[in-house]
Amino acid sequence: MIAVAVVDAETPGNVGTIARSMKNFGLSELLLVDPPELDPDGEAYGFAGQAREDILPAARTVSFDHLVEHYHTVACTAVPNEDANNHVRYPAVTPSDLAASLQDVDGDVCVVFGRERVGLYNDELARCDEICSIPASADYPVLNLGQAATIVLYELRELTVERNQHPDSLHTTAEAAAVEGLHDEFGRFLDAIEHTEEKQAKTRRMFRRLLGRARPTGRETRTMRGLLRQARQRIERGSD
Incomplete structure (x- = not known):
């Protein structure tokens, strides 16, 4: 729709x-x-x-x-x-x-x-x-x-x-809420790696455009979010 x-x-x-x-x-x-x-x-x-x-x-x-x-x-x-x-x-x-x-x-x-x-x-x-x-x-x-x-x-x-x-597509795009969850996790990842504050907004926009063109599936979105979360948690444990 x-x-x-x-x-x-x-x-x-x-x-x-x-x-x-x-x-x-x-x-x-x-x-x-x-x-x-x-x-x-x-x-x-x-x-x-x-x-x-x-x-x-x-x-x-x-x-x-x-x-x-x-x-x-x-x-x-x-x-x-x-x-x-x-x-x-x-x-x-x-x-x-x-x-x-x-x-x-x-x-x-x-x-x-x-x-x-x-x-x-x-x-x-x-x-x-x-x-x-x-x-x-x-x-x-x-x-x-x-x-x-x-x-x-x-x-x-x-x-x-x-x-x-149009024929049905085999590609099922992730729901908007799931994609937003991935964006949130990417933001936390940038904080964990101490990405330069003045560059964070630009980097997040680039990531949003990338996902917008790629239209990841639900599984791809969950996998990427999980990988970013694991990486962030390891970085945070290492900094303790």
Whole structure:
């Protein structure tokens, strides 16, 4: 299942536009983080088309923590003219590659869109499993929120509108909570080896991106977590 989340939208009309695009391309679960008021007689419902009958009124308000804890998260963001060593926004897949990237994810996926003016904050991007960015002119790479969502959701149509045409995959991705447990253990491991404090956030982001692309199975996740725990415990005993 693929859900869509909109974080801290300022304009109700953009929420309605995204709901309409979801209806167009076979998605139904809309999650809102810090949403504006959505008046049934206002522009959100006016822009939503037929989505005003089901998707928009059924939208759930959740926290950003909820997204990270319960979904394989894909953050959609502009990639400005930055060095590719910026591990907050890189590596990023394009919308045209996103469906292929997600087709083996058996757990729930959430595609996350951010604010109209500034998009998702860096600390939010750092907590997501994958980054998706729409290639655009370097002179003006930032798209309107509703436009960006429509482009991304269109490219996901083979997983939503045409999802029944895909054969079952033998790869079963670990549940989001299990992957988060592995991230927590990796953080404790970094503390145990006294990894430089100012480099820890960057290292953890790199590890999150790596796991996001690899999509480990439940068994792989448990094994890696166990290995990190054993290594950490040996280091801690040796330092006593």
